[in-house]
Amino acid sequence: MRRYLPSLSALHAFEAAARFMNFTKAAEDLGLTQSGISRQIHNLEKFLGVPLFHRSGPRLVLTEVGANYYRDLALTLDKLQEITIDAVRGRSVDSSLMIGTHPTLGARWLPRRIETFIRAHAEIPIEVTLAPADLDFETTRLDIAILRGVGTWLNARSVELFAEEIAIVASPKLVELGTKLENEDFAKFPMLQNASRPSMWLHWLRLSGLNYQGRIQGTRFAHTEMLINAAVQGIGIAIVPVCYIEAELARNELHMPFGPPILSGDSYYAVYPERKAQLPSVVAFRGWVTRETRTYRKLKTQ
Template sequence: MRRYLPSLSALHAFEAAARFMNFTKAADDLGLTQSGISRQIRNLEEFLGVTLFHRSGPRLVLTEVGATYYRDLALALDKLQEISIDAVRGRSVDSSLMIGTHHTLASRWLPARLGSFIAGHPEIPIEVSPALPTTDFDTTRFDITILRGAGTWLHTRSIELFAEKLAVVASPGLIAAGERLDPLDFAKFPMLQNASRPSLWLHWLRVAGLSYNGRIQGNRFAHNDMLINAAVHGIGIAVIPICYIERELASGELHMPFGEAVRSGDSYYAVYPERKSHQPSVILFRDWLIRQTRKYERIATADE
């Protein structure tokens, strides 16, 4: 008996359009034209006999049926991708612990500690990928994430790990190591900007309790890894979360001439979908994270 299934192309087009809420972006993502996306979705709506989008000029809004269909479809496409990858590599994606976190945390803070989890649980293969605070935990493939925020994500359980602390850092080639300056002297030096968090200088001023009315400008870098490298090479001073620069601070490649780090008001949380809260590997990794961050907090407090 033939299955009642629309074409895979139509499903891909709808999933991309619902994910971006924009036909043009969906077309770019799939390498199609905007008219091609529109045609595929029209065919899908005719096949199902339901309306998936309300169209109001350039704006798209999912209908109630469309929103439910998108949520279930995203899970189904993820599963289809998983079994396809399984066939290629010879083991199930379900056997891996899927970990998501911010790009720089994944490349700096986490690898410095992850070896102990791998050594303690060699039976649990892990996969680490970038994750955003806007992750949809209803449909995500991640088993557990480490995210910065205020602790509020829908359909999740979250546990605070450690507070984010910000510092203005410099290379000893730009400001001599050990030199202590008035915090407001930062304006005398070239400043580096973080394009992914453009208000970070203003935020640092506020949480540090400083009043400054001058201009804040400087060369911009797309993300923290680039910003850190620029600061290490003496291009300028930068506001950076100190959890990203443990190695550079310990080695003396960077130092904090304008005072100690201050709390930003955000924290890093272990966040995992409610539907995966009883998964043994999630519980193991969550508890390991809590132990690791308690050690990190004790060391960080001792250094202050």
């Protein structure tokens, strides 16, 4: 029996028009003309027998049926895209080990190490993605995450990997290599700000026992990766977790003129949902990352 379905072209046109609430922008997005979008939506409304849009003055507004149809259609198209990509690469996302982490940890610390896990477990497909700030371990698709915190997450188990150490770093372009400065001297330099961790300077002051009454100001960057790159360019001094800048320290692109790192009070943990604790891939990754960070801690103390 033939399925009662409109054309895929009409569905694409409607989804884009509803997403932008504008036929012209929908046409640009799909590489069509505005009249082409209008014609496709007219055909879809004729097929369904109900209007999907009406105009309120110059504005385009979804009807109640249109709004419900758009919501369900967007989910369906997302799923169709997912299974199409799965078909191309020969496996499902659900068969992969989904690893979540913070942006800079995932860009800097993890790639330098994960190759050993990939070689040892070639049979496990891996997906590395960003862990959202509002991560819910009861519903997440993630199998395991490497997160910074104090060790407690709802509906999850965690294993501490290593304590976070932070330090003020500077480029030799700004502070000559080998220079040793007192903590109080930090205010003589531009202080780069990290929007993703805005209290870092105040936190460092408290940990260092400094009673500083002046203003803390400087160029603000959206996340730690941008902050590190700015520090390397000599724009100012920055406070960063030292686990992120191993390469820069080794190449003397950054150094620590204000002394060695100090503990921030946070640690990095392997965190995984209670319901996935016994998955073979999770057990394998948890064991690997625990051994890997044990080695990492030993190297830091040598």
